[in-house]
Amino acid sequence: MxxxxxxxxxxxxxxxxxxxxxxxxxxxxxxxxxxxxxxxxxxxxxxxxxxxxxxxxxxxxxxxxxxxxxxxxxxxxxxxxxxxxxxxxxxxxxxxxxxxxxxxxxxxxxxxxxxxxxxxxxxxxxxxxxxxxxxxxxxxxxxxxxxxxxxLMEVEKRLARVILLFFEKVEVRNNEFMLPIPKKDLASLIGTTPETLSRKLLSFAEQEIIAVKQRRVIQVLNLDTLKDLAGL
CATH class of the missing domain: 2.60.120.10 (Jelly Rolls)
Known part of the structure; x- marks a missing residue:
C-alpha cells in the first residue's frame, strides 16, 4: 500500500x-x-x-x-x-x-x-x-x-557493527535504545539465523558488553569492548 x-x-x-x-x-x-x-x-x-x-x-x-x-x-x-x-x-x-x-x-x-x-x-x-x-x-x-x-567477518563482529550503528542512529538514553527492527530482520541484516543471533546476544550479555532488556531494548555496558569486537 x-x-x-x-x-x-x-x-x-x-x-x-x-x-x-x-x-x-x-x-x-x-x-x-x-x-x-x-x-x-x-x-x-x-x-x-x-x-x-x-x-x-x-x-x-x-x-x-x-x-x-x-x-x-x-x-x-x-x-x-x-x-x-x-x-x-x-x-x-x-x-x-x-x-x-x-x-x-x-x-x-x-x-x-x-x-x-x-x-x-x-x-x-x-x-x-x-x-x-x-x-x-x-x-x-x-x-x-x-x-x-x-x-569474511564472524557473526560477533557483524553483530557488534550493527549494534554500534543503531547506537549512533537511533534515540539513546542512558546508553539504552530499542532495536529499530525485529530480531528476525536483524538476523537477516547480518546474514545469520535468528537462533544464532539469540546465542550471540546472550554471549554479549554474559560478557557484560550489553544488557538485553524487554521489548528489544539494548543497553550498551562497555562501548570500548564493543568497538574492539567490531574491529573499530
Whole structure:
C-alpha cells in the first residue's frame, strides 16, 4: 500500500542532507520547488523492486528497509535508511528500474525530488555535484565494506557493527535504545539465523558488553569492548 499525504517538510528535508549544503538561496529554492513530501505508515512501500520512478528520495523522519527476495522467496535486507539518507539514485541516474523494495518500518516521512530539476541544478553547481559524487562514493565504499563484513567477518563482529550503528542512529538514553527492527530482520541484516543471533546476544550479555532488556531494548555496558569486537 502507498500512502502519499503531503507533509510539507520540503525545506527541512533539504537541510538535513549533506549533498545540498552549500547551495545558494536561488538554487535551494529551485530544488525546493520540485520537492514533495509524503507520509507513509508502517508496512507501506515507497517503491517495489522492478518499478520505475524519476525522483531522488530523502528520509526526513522514520526508518526505511531496502530488501530483495531471493529465488526461494526469502527476504534479504540490503540496507536500513535513517533520517538524512537518500535513496533511489541508481534508478534516477541510470534511467532504470529499482533493484530493491523500499518499505517503511515505522511512521515515515519521505521527500522526493524530481529528476529533471535535480540534474539541472547538479549541472550548474560544481560544489553540489562534488558533494553528490562524494556521497555516492561513500555509499559504494560502505556497500563494499558490508559485503566484506558478511563474507569474511564472524557473526560477533557483524553483530557488534550493527549494534554500534543503531547506537549512533537511533534515540539513546542512558546508553539504552530499542532495536529499530525485529530480531528476525536483524538476523537477516547480518546474514545469520535468528537462533544464532539469540546465542550471540546472550554471549554479549554474559560478557557484560550489553544488557538485553524487554521489548528489544539494548543497553550498551562497555562501548570500548564493543568497538574492539567490531574491529573499530
Amino acid at each position: 502507498y500512502y502519499t499525504q503531503n507533509c510539507n517538510h520540503q525545506s527541512s528535508c533539504l537541510r538535513i542532507v549533506p549533498v545540498f549544503q552549500g547551495l545558494d538561496h536561488e538554487e535551494l529554492a529551485t530544488i525546493q520547488s520540485v520537492t514533495n513530501s509524503s507520509c507513509y505508515k508502517k508496512g507501506d512501500y515507497i517503491f517495489r523492486e522492478g518499478e520505475h520512478s524519476d525522483s531522488l528520495f530523502v528520509v526526513h523522519e522514520g526508518l526505511i528497509k531496502l530488501s530483495k527476495l531471493n529465488e526461494e522467496g526469502k527476504e534479504q535486507i540490503i540496507r536500513l535508511l535513517f533520517p538524512g539518507d537518500f535513496f533511489g539514485q541508481f534508478a534516477l541516474l541510470q534511467n532504470s528500474n529499482h533493484y530493491a523494495n523500499a518499505e517503511a518500518l515505522e511512521q515515515t516521512t519521505i521527500c522526493s525530488i524530481e529528476k529533471a530539476a535535480f540534474l539541472d541544478t547538479l549541472g550548474k553547481n560544481p560544489t553540489m555535484a562534488l558533494h553528490f559524487i562524494n556521497a555516492l562514493n561513500n555509499r559504494l565504499f560502505l556497500a563494499d565494506e558490508w559485503m566484506s563484513l558478511l563474507s
